[in-house]
Amino acid sequence: MTTSSTYPDLAEPSTFVTEDLPALWRRLREHDPVHWSAPTGTRPGFWSLTRHADVVAVYRDAERFTSEGGNVAATLLAGGDSAAGRMLAVTDGPRHRAIRALLLRSFSPRLLSAVVDRVRARTRALVEATLDRDTDLAADLADHLPINTVGDLMDIPAADRPMLVDWNNRTLSRYGAWDTDLDEVLARNEILLYFGELAERRRSNPGDDVLSALTTGLVDGAPLSAEEVVFNCYSLILGADESSRMSAIGAGLALAAHPDQWAALRAGEVGLDTATDEVLRWVTPPMHFGRRALVDVELGGGVVRAGDAVLLWNSAANRDPAVFPDPERFDLGRAGNRHVAFGYGAHYCLGAFLGRAHVSSVLEAWREQASAIELTGEPRRLHSSFVHGWSSAPVRVSSAAAR
Numbered sequence: 459m460t461t462s463s464t465y466p467d468l469a470e471p472s473t474f475v476t477e478d479l480p481a482l483w484r485r486l487r488e489h490d491p492v493h494w495s496a497p498t499g500t501r502p503g504f505w506s507l508t509r510h511a512d513v514v515a516v517y518r519d520a521e522r523f524t525s526e527g528g529n530v531a532a533t534l535l536a537g538g539d540s541a542a543g544r545m546l547a548v549t550d551g552p553r554h555r556a557i558r559a560l561l562l563r564s565f566s567p568r569l570l571s572a573v574v575d576r577v578r579a580r581t582r583a584l585v586e587a588t589l590d591r592d593t594d595l596a597a598d599l600a601d602h603l604p605i606n607t608v609g610d611l612m613d614i615p616a617a618d619r620p621m622l623v624d625w626n627n628r629t630l631s632r633y634g635a636w637d638t639d640l641d642e643v644l645a646r647n648e649i650l651l652y653f654g655e656l657a658e659r660r661r662s663n664p665g666d667d668v669l670s671a672l673t674t675g676l677v678d679g680a681p682l683s684a685e686e687v688v689f690n691c692y693s694l695i696l697g698a699d700e701s702s703r704m705s706a707i708g709a710g711l712a713l714a715a716h717p718d719q720w721a722a723l724r725a726g727e728v729g730l731d732t733a734t735d736e737v738l739r740w741v742t743p744p745m746h747f748g749r750r751a752l753v754d755v756e757l758g759g760g761v762v763r764a765g766d767a768v769l770l771w772n773s774a775a776n777r778d779p780a781v782f783p784d785p786e787r788f789d790l791g792r793a794g795n796r797h798v799a800f801g802y803g804a805h806y807c808l809g810a811f812l813g814r815a816h817v818s819s820v821l822e823a824w825r826e827q828a829s830a831i832e833l834t835g836e837p838r839r840l841h842s843s844f845v846h847g848w849s850s851a852p853v854r855v856s857s858a859a860a861r
């Protein structure tokens with residue numbers, strides 16, 4: 459363990475656009491796997507873990523590492539999350555289990571099978587509409603997929619959905635270097651205000667949707683408070699839309715860059731299940747999550763002090779050669795893929811089934827309808843230390859009939 463400043467700033471959004479990330483993760487994993495970023499004038503110091511074993515160890519150690527001090531750099535390094543103890547992802551212990559149980563009633567794979575059928579039909583139609591013309595994986599495909607799934611599940615008016623995609627792009631991420639911290643705060647507030655109003659209407663006129671389940675359901679014998687409802691809507695809309703959206707865009711970019719894997723997918727040499735998990739490993743849309751140490755903990759030969767923030771770099775763990783043979787190879791047939799794109803342990807992604815369904819439906823639609831996916835311009839990356847994603851990805855997808 460060192461405290462060297464030879465590494466780029468891991469809390470700075472532009473780092474993730476300018477750096478060669480696989481090389482950076484390799485360097486950290488090999489030379490400084492429990493890396494300390496020293497405090498600056500405006501920000502406390504923090505730890506970064508990059509080895510799969512360390513990342514998993516902290517995810518599973520909810521006794522010594524809490525999510526209630528924030529679970530992403532933006533909140534951990536700002537001193538905490540105002541939703542702590544009220545929003546699922548930043549609540550620990552029995553209250554976490556109780557809110558999770560309420561939400562799981564709406565997100566169990568059994569209940570979602572009809573939803574997945576709709577996801578597949580919608581994806582097929584969207585892919586068909588993008589064939590044989592210049593198109594954008596973000597604007598013409600991904601922006602319409604998960605937002606409409608979660609929009610249907612929460613019964614969000616269709617006209618409001620594009621606005622939510624835009625706010626999601628600005629929360630915990632930015633369109634470019636020109637966006638500021640204030641823009642992020644404003645976008646977050648817009649989402650909270652939006653759901654405050656929608657939840658109010660739903661409370662007096664509930665239906666058969668997830669938002670109604672949140673407003674009318676009981677946790678420990680009592681309804682959730684208005685704030686708890688709004689915070690959990692925020693978590694659902696951001697979790698459900700953004701990560702799945704980035705996985706779909708990332709899938710297209712990866713296939714365009716790896717024609718051998720596209721050919722293997724098309725020929726049926728690799729199955730949709732392994733291909734889906736490899737896309738998730740490869741893209742790893744949330745690059746990190748984080749925790750705050752509750753007690754002093756020895757890690758990698760050093761001591762993480764009680765109160766310290768620790769970032770778990772999923773994107774580095776997912777390229778760790780100790781777990782993934784030939785980790786820089788995009789291999790849709792990869793077996794035993796123990797990626798941590800959905801996290802691990804008590805806070806393991808509530809929407810993993812749905813997230814996988816989106817990726818696999820996109821792969822399936824391309825496999826059935828397309829013969830080639832080619833990049834036609836420079837993809838535009840979102841600026842974020844959290845989201846690995848794009849606001850634009852110009853491509854041409856040729857129809858199977860065209861070749």
Ligand code: HEM
Pocket residue numbers: 525529546547548558565693694697698699701702705738742743744747748798799800801802804805806807808809810812813814
């Ligand atoms: C939690 C990733 C899709 C809702 C998480 C976590 C990760 C993650 C890494 C762990 C957070 C932590 O440990 O602090 C992803 C990826 C997705 C995806 C990569 C898509 C490819 C979804 C969807 C939903 C969703 C579709 C909505 C249904 C949530 C919620 C949590 C969560 C509510 C908090 C769970 C808890 O604290 O118990 N997600 N997610 N996610 N995700 Fe997802």
